[in-house]
Every structure is written in C-alpha cells, then in structure tokens.
Amino acid sequence: MEKNEKKESLEEMFAVLEKTVNQMETEELSLEDSFALYHKGMDLLKKCSSTIDQVEKKMLVLDEEGETHEFEM
Structure with missing residues (x-):
C-alpha cells in the first residue's frame, strides 16, 4: 500500500461488498x-476479516479495579 493511499474503513468495505452482492443478484x-465479482467479494471479505482480527487484538478490557488488560477470547 502506498503512503498516500487511504486505508478503507470497515464500513466502506462493507458498503462495497453490499454493492457487489447486489450487482450479482440483480x-x-x-x-x-x-x-470477477465473486473474486472481488471474496477479497473484500478477507480484508474485512483481517481488519476485525486486528481490532480484536487491540481491544482492552477494564477490570473491576479500573485496570486495563488485553481482551482474550
């Protein structure tokens, strides 16, 4: 990814994915x-999954004493 390239948000990726699915259906x-649309959709799903995994790894949980701990699943 180039420096000046904006990283898509999860919401933007889901919007493109929804548009892709609608194109395939209608x-x-x-x-x-x-x-081509199927592969585009699968690539978007992989990006979404990767982004969600990164967010989950960064999540912190507050315990009763107000201290933060990494979220564990």
Whole structure:
C-alpha cells in the first residue's frame, strides 16, 4: 500500500461488498463477470476479516479495579 493511499474503513468495505452482492443478484452478467465479482467479494471479505482480527487484538478490557488488560477470547 502506498503512503498516500487511504486505508478503507470497515464500513466502506462493507458498503462495497453490499454493492457487489447486489450487482450479482440483480444484473444479467456473463459467467466471466460473475466470477470477477465473486473474486472481488471474496477479497473484500478477507480484508474485512483481517481488519476485525486486528481490532480484536487491540481491544482492552477494564477490570473491576479500573485496570486495563488485553481482551482474550
């Protein structure tokens, strides 16, 4: 990723994913276009999953004494 390239937020990725799914459901597409949209959607899902994993790893939990601890699943 280049320095001046903005990292997409999770909400933006979900919006693009929703648009991709809608295109697949509502448009008459060739097999090639369907596969291209499918792969685009799968790549977005991987990015979303990776972003969620990163957020979960950064989460902190406050205990009763007000001290923070890393969130463990």
